[in-house]
Each structure stands twice: as C-alpha cells, then as structure tokens.
Amino acid sequence: MTTLSVWGNRTTVGPSRALQYLPLTAFALDLTAIALACVAAVLGRSHLGIFDDAANVRGAATVVAPFLAVGWLAAIAVFGGYRSDIFGAGTDELQRTFRASASAAALVGIGCYLMKFQLSRGFFVLVFVIGAVLVLSARLLLRRALHSARVHGALFQRVVIAGGSAQVDDVAGVLRREKWLGYQLVGALVPGGRTGTETASGIPVLGDADDADDLTALDGIDVIFFTGGTQRTATDLRRIVWQLEQRSVHLVMAPAMTDFSSERVRTRPVGGLPLIHLQAPRWAFASRWAKRTFDIAATSALLLVIAPLFAFLALAVKLGDGGPVLFRQTRTGRHGEEFPCLKFRTMVVDAEARLAALHAETGHVNGFFKMKDDPRITAAGRWMRRLSLDELPQLINVLRGDMSLVGPRPPLPSEVAQYDGDTARRLNVRPGLTGLWQVSGRSDLSWEEAVRLDLYYVDNWSMMQDLSILSKTVGAVLSSRGAY
Known part of the structure; x- marks a missing residue:
C-alpha cells in the first residue's frame, strides 16, 4: 500500500x-x-x-x-x-x-x-x-x-485528486481555500506521474492517474476526486469504482469548473451519461426591478432609524478639525458611469495630495489602496473606519441609484483604467455598500482574491445571496476584521 x-x-x-x-x-x-x-x-x-x-x-x-x-x-x-x-x-x-x-x-x-x-x-x-x-x-x-x-483541523476527510496536473491544481486551489469543506489533501495522481515529484502548485504526486493499480493501491484515504486530463475511458472508471467499493472510499467527480453557484448548475443523466448544464451568468438579474425596489425600501427605512447616528457622526467630524463633514470622491459605477461617492470624512483635508507619496512609499501598483496606520486618518476617523460608519452616507447614493446595498465596491476611475477583460465584468452591476469582500475579510484580502469574489457575485447573483451578505455584514463590521 x-x-x-x-x-x-x-x-x-x-x-x-x-x-x-x-x-x-x-x-x-x-x-x-x-x-x-x-x-x-x-x-x-x-x-x-x-x-x-x-x-x-x-x-x-x-x-x-x-x-x-x-x-x-x-x-x-x-x-x-x-x-x-x-x-x-x-x-x-x-x-x-x-x-x-x-x-x-x-x-x-x-x-x-x-x-x-x-x-x-x-x-x-x-x-x-x-x-x-x-x-x-x-x-x-x-x-x-x-x-x-x-x-481547526478536525473532522476532515483525507483526499487524493486524480487527473491532469493543471486540473488537479485548480481543484486543489478550491479545497485549500475552502477549509470548512473538511477535505484534507494528501496528494495527487497525474498521468505518467512518479512518486517523489510535485505538481506546479506543490502537491506531492503519489502515482500515475492512468494506472488502475496506482489508484486502487492507496491506503488510508476517504475520498478520491476524479477530474479531467487523463486517458481513462468510461469503462476504466467504472472498473475502478468496482474495485474501490469494498474499501468504503467515496468517489467524487470534479469537473474543471470553479466559482459557479449551485443555482446555475443542473445535472441531468441522459442514457447513463451525467450531463452538466450550466446556466448563463446572472448579472442581468441584479439590475432588475426587484433588487432596486428592495434597495429603495430598505435604505429609506434604515435612514429613518439611524438619523440620530448620522447627526452624531457629522458633529464628530466637524469638531475634529473644522473641515467638511462629507468627502466626495469620483467613483465608477455600472457600465463605467462615474458618480460622486459620499463618505464621512475620516482623513485630513489634504489627503488626496499626499496619496502619490504613499503609493511610492508602499510600492502600490493597482487595485484598492489600503494601508494600516495610514498617517492621513484623523482621530475620529479611526474608530469610524473600524466600524465602517464612515460609509453610511453611501445610503444616499443607493437611493439615487448610483449604488446598491450589495455589490462590488465602487472603484476609482484610475483603477478601472487598469482593468483587464475579466476584471471589467465587475462593472456589469451597480457597486455596493457591502459585498462578498466585506464578509470575507475586507482589506485583509489580496487584490486577486477581492476580484475573484466580485466576479463570483456578478456571475452568480441571487436575492437570497444578497440577504445572506447583509446578515453577515453585521458580524463582519462588529468584528472589525480587515477594517482600517
């Protein structure tokens, strides 16, 4: 073994x-x-x-x-x-x-x-x-x-992935990212693989994916993920299933497709062939009347409830240094349309003038610019940012139709100018006051991970997902994780 x-x-x-x-x-x-x-x-x-x-x-x-x-x-x-x-x-x-x-x-x-x-x-x-x-x-x-x-490393299932090296790395990336699934990867089987080598992402190779003996000789595993990139026929796979059935090893077919929600995927067996039907991206539904009606109703009610908090925050900003209460910054919305994004001012009045120097100091190139201990942030601004209270004026942007309650964060025009073809899909929907980025770590996320989450939201939008994100936002804000 x-x-x-x-x-x-x-x-x-x-x-x-x-x-x-x-x-x-x-x-x-x-x-x-x-x-x-x-x-x-x-x-x-x-x-x-x-x-x-x-x-x-x-x-x-x-x-x-x-x-x-x-x-x-x-x-x-x-x-x-x-x-x-x-x-x-x-x-x-x-x-x-x-x-x-x-x-x-x-x-x-x-x-x-x-x-x-x-x-x-x-x-x-x-x-x-x-x-x-x-x-x-x-x-x-x-x-x-x-x-x-x-x-925390308990209640896991030990997993081996069998397939082409590139496909193995794609599936492994999801398992590595989504630890809550409970799949602990122990190695891979790739075509022509030899023990002691690794895939491009560093997964140890345990044998040849096209060799039935290598597949059935594995001991101490719970699940084998089969993905594409091998020479196995349907008959070969069926025989492997028969050989593994006595060992209580669970088999999972993992197509080389990631970041698709279950609502868009349908499996329909036809003539013994399990066909996977993938619906078109759902970003168009995120622009229809139901989402807009919910935004208007929920935002109007919320503004009435938090009106006293608005007044308190405005007073705190004004008494801090006597400068303007609101900060208006040009952001890019749906389909590339620019709009003035509102926030309570949390930085010194000349913050924009200092930005280029900070870019040079930190080596920032593209994406959202966030840094811990930013010297431009005011005393009141620090606790307002930690609780995301500075973004409450964006509720007005939601009422005006510039933004939505849930969606990708509104980017700067300079950031949009650096978008590639994939990243530009973020602009297919209205930007949001909160989104997957906020309930997944906010500024602690890398630029690539933030874009991945935004594209997932755009392609897999649903009203239930919006409600889930809104409910999780409360916990994310109170924990202050990734807020600075």
Whole structure:
C-alpha cells in the first residue's frame, strides 16, 4: 500500500472517523428540538390564550406527542435527512429536513381527522411551527460547529485528486481555500506521474492517474476526486469504482469548473451519461426591478432609524478639525458611469495630495489602496473606519441609484483604467455598500482574491445571496476584521 502524508504540514494522521457520528448527533438534536416544541406548544396553548379554549389540551398532547415525535423523526429519515453525505455544505440537508417536517404535519393532521382524534388546533399549529424552526436551527448550529471544527483541523476527510496536473491544481486551489469543506489533501495522481515529484502548485504526486493499480493501491484515504486530463475511458472508471467499493472510499467527480453557484448548475443523466448544464451568468438579474425596489425600501427605512447616528457622526467630524463633514470622491459605477461617492470624512483635508507619496512609499501598483496606520486618518476617523460608519452616507447614493446595498465596491476611475477583460465584468452591476469582500475579510484580502469574489457575485447573483451578505455584514463590521 502507498504511504500517504498530508500536503502542507507533511504529518501522518489517520482519517477522521468521528464523521460517522454526525447522523446520530443530528438525530439527537432533532429529537431534542421536537421534545422542546411539544412542551412549548402545550404551554403556549394552555397559557397564552391565543386560541379558543378547548378541553384537556395537555392530556391530548401527552397521548399524541410520542407518536408525533416518532413520525416526525421517521419522516426525516425517509427523506434522507440522516444520510452521511448531506452534512456540512449546500442546502440539501435543510431542504430535506423542511420537506420532512411539512410531510409529518400533513400526516398527523390527516391521521387525526381519519381517526376522529380531538387534537387541539392550537397545539397542532404551535408544535409544527416551533418544531420546524427549532429543528432547522439545530441543523444550522450543527453545521456551524462542523465548519469550525474543520477549520481547526478536525473532522476532515483525507483526499487524493486524480487527473491532469493543471486540473488537479485548480481543484486543489478550491479545497485549500475552502477549509470548512473538511477535505484534507494528501496528494495527487497525474498521468505518467512518479512518486517523489510535485505538481506546479506543490502537491506531492503519489502515482500515475492512468494506472488502475496506482489508484486502487492507496491506503488510508476517504475520498478520491476524479477530474479531467487523463486517458481513462468510461469503462476504466467504472472498473475502478468496482474495485474501490469494498474499501468504503467515496468517489467524487470534479469537473474543471470553479466559482459557479449551485443555482446555475443542473445535472441531468441522459442514457447513463451525467450531463452538466450550466446556466448563463446572472448579472442581468441584479439590475432588475426587484433588487432596486428592495434597495429603495430598505435604505429609506434604515435612514429613518439611524438619523440620530448620522447627526452624531457629522458633529464628530466637524469638531475634529473644522473641515467638511462629507468627502466626495469620483467613483465608477455600472457600465463605467462615474458618480460622486459620499463618505464621512475620516482623513485630513489634504489627503488626496499626499496619496502619490504613499503609493511610492508602499510600492502600490493597482487595485484598492489600503494601508494600516495610514498617517492621513484623523482621530475620529479611526474608530469610524473600524466600524465602517464612515460609509453610511453611501445610503444616499443607493437611493439615487448610483449604488446598491450589495455589490462590488465602487472603484476609482484610475483603477478601472487598469482593468483587464475579466476584471471589467465587475462593472456589469451597480457597486455596493457591502459585498462578498466585506464578509470575507475586507482589506485583509489580496487584490486577486477581492476580484475573484466580485466576479463570483456578478456571475452568480441571487436575492437570497444578497440577504445572506447583509446578515453577515453585521458580524463582519462588529468584528472589525480587515477594517482600517
């Protein structure tokens, strides 16, 4: 058997077996959530007085609760809510759990009707509403704990990638970046590969991807990723699957395509051939009326709520050095149209005049210019920047249609002049007050990583993604990570 070592730290660690307890943990959490929902429904029905009175609610609930819990858990199991391969990523787990909860509610309702069992309608509504929320919340907490454990090096799966050297490096880049997925790369198999060599990105080569013996001789791995770039036929791959099935090694097909959201990808088996359909980029949807209506409504409400904060911040800037309260800077918006971007002034009045000297001092060439301990920042400006309060006047830009609540950051015209063809796609949508860059590290990100996130947003826009980014922005701002 081939001896494996973990790429990066070269330590020999056995694959995590604690993952097999994930379904049992999820079952325990679901049972606890359903039990709490039953108790809460009885208390709510008996004491809150939000439903009409009915006789002996507690007695009826005591009779039906065990059957309800067993049926609910059985429905989750039938819908695949305890399959080991659904935990940790994607929406499949949550969708299965929600559909199971809805089905359990329907079955209980129909069953009580057919058996003429007098179950309180108030209890019925409360137990399934509260229960569904608790079950889904418990699953989200389990996912967060799983991601945290994986980032810290636990609960991982040991992975080998088999394919062409370039394709291996592409897939490895994603696994290296998204540590929360829990895939720990131990090496690669490439066509004609020899043990002791490495791919261009430094992944140790463990053997020849076109040699079935090299593939089936690997020991101590959990997953093999198959990607393109080899001479294997469909028959060869099928035989490899047969040989590995006795060793509980999971096989994953990884096409050479990255940064595509699940909403744009559809897999449709046709004649035994799994065809991957990729929808067109979704940036055009980000410019339609639904997003604009949401921007106007949410921004108007937010401005009314934070009006006192606006006044306080304006006073803090004015009392600092007596200069202007607002800073207007020309930025580039959708389709290259320029507009005056508003911010509370956080730098000295002659900050722009000092910019060229700082560029020369730091060796800055292109992209966003940010530096820690910038000497141009005022005392009030430091804490305003740390909490991103200086950007609140951009809500006015959102109302005017120059910007959106969510989108790529508005670039300077000088930055746009240096864009290549790919980077220019950032201008297909309105720039945003917040975006993937802000919830992913802000100024701690490299220019290349910031562009990658912006292009992902442009090509894979969805309203749900916008809402997710807005919810994560609060935590990103409070943590102040990457803000300076």
